[in-house]
Amino acid sequence: MNGDGESAGRDARGFAMPRPGTGPPGAAPTADDADGGRGSQAAGPDPQPGANHGARPQLPADALVDLDEEGRALQISGLLERLDAEFVGLSPVKERVREVAALLLVDRLRARYALSSSRPSLHMCFTGSPGTGKTTMAMHMGGLLHELGYLRKGQLVTATRDDLIGQYVGHTAPKTKEVLKRAMGGVLLIDEAYYLYRPDNERDYGQEAIEILLQFMEAHRDDLVVILAGYRERMDVFFRSNPGMASRIGHHIDFPDFGICDLMQIALRMLDQEEYRLSPEAAAAFREYVGLRMRQPRFAGARSIRNAIDRLRLRQAGRLVAAGGQVSRADLAEITEADVRGSRVFSDGTAPGQPAEPSRPAQASRPDLPVYPALLVGSPDQMA
């Protein structure tokens, strides 16, 4: 740090032990690992663009490069295909990731012509109705940006109000900074960010946390991606009272509500993951169920579907245990129409505004409560 490190560095070659970080590539594995994904992708976060281009000579101004070949080298298309395969719908997000990937590619090519390329600001804000995949997408964003070479580590640190805001004067700043430091090199996800700011309490420490956050977002944008996620209207209110925050976030992405086809696809994928399958009649019934559920109050997109599937599993288990006797592997995996039709949603409006499943006391008092012989006998072989 004294400035004479340069000349002294040359003398140090005489030591038998290679100095970390200065050896030839491959000689210092830790330094290489730390460089990880970006070592070969100098365009993005590298503080000295071109420093890693020793093997790639600068091209003359009139030369042509093959965009497709470069893209294949970066394996961008594979990454985008995986994104497409893993997530149903969410086209605005996919579009944005595609653009970021394209920028990376173009930046790399620009670097070969010695055109300047700086890292774009990647702070994001995800807004949308409940259950539209904001949090899930944010959790994958770190990995995506890491693979694209924009983040060195790509780890995800999730923070809520109590992780950032202290309880007494002078407690907030160190707390917020600690979370930010843990998130450096990756993604900081602040879910329901509007809770940070409480306009009704002017002595709230939320404002302090926001100021530190803003300062870090600006000063360390090469090291950190901040993603705010929350419901649309409340985020709008939040941004209105913190205009600095809105302008420092480059990507405001609105998550569209899932349509019935998307939801069905999500449901099938969830069932597939849990190794269940719907019989054809059950699939038709479930589609009907989704249509009905969507019109009910407190519908929360994919989250409602996840809950519905959990209840399907419960009903299937109840049916199997009630029937007793011998079951096959296929029986255990299959969800029948009766399981789907058993839902409260079909009995329509008995209690509008109630959750699809009745609460526990009501269930206990129901006269048609099934009796499970296997459970009463309690012999484990019958359960199997």
Add this chain to the structure above:
Amino acid sequence: MRITQGTFSYLPDLTADEISAQIQYAIDRGWAVAIEFTDDPHPRNVLWEMWGLPMFGLSDASAAMHEVTGCVQAWPDHYVRVSAYDASLGRQTTALSFIVNRPGHEPGFRLDRAEAGDRRISYALHPYAADRPSGERYGHPNGHRG
């Protein structure tokens, strides 16, 4: 006289990239990184002032580098060191500690001899810099109260 304490102290001063690579090495091993500074580099003075709290749960060296730069800027004429604490059971000790900043001029130490009874001689190391009050020892008469 150049102070040699901790790892790498016989090597030339580390550059920022080298410091960052060392910190990343510590982080990758799950060690907690802390930054300390002092203007009393006596070899027996092992507990230096802490610059902030030790940083647990980091995954990238840039966060620690941010603190290193902050500390060096606030105390440019102090010794600043990075230490990495290995909390794993059975070790629970400082695993790595190295100086990342030192004052421009290091006057060194004086050897004090004191004669006691029976012609016994006791020796003491006295840092020349310690003759001046703390905070003013290395070049800055008004100190740097960060």
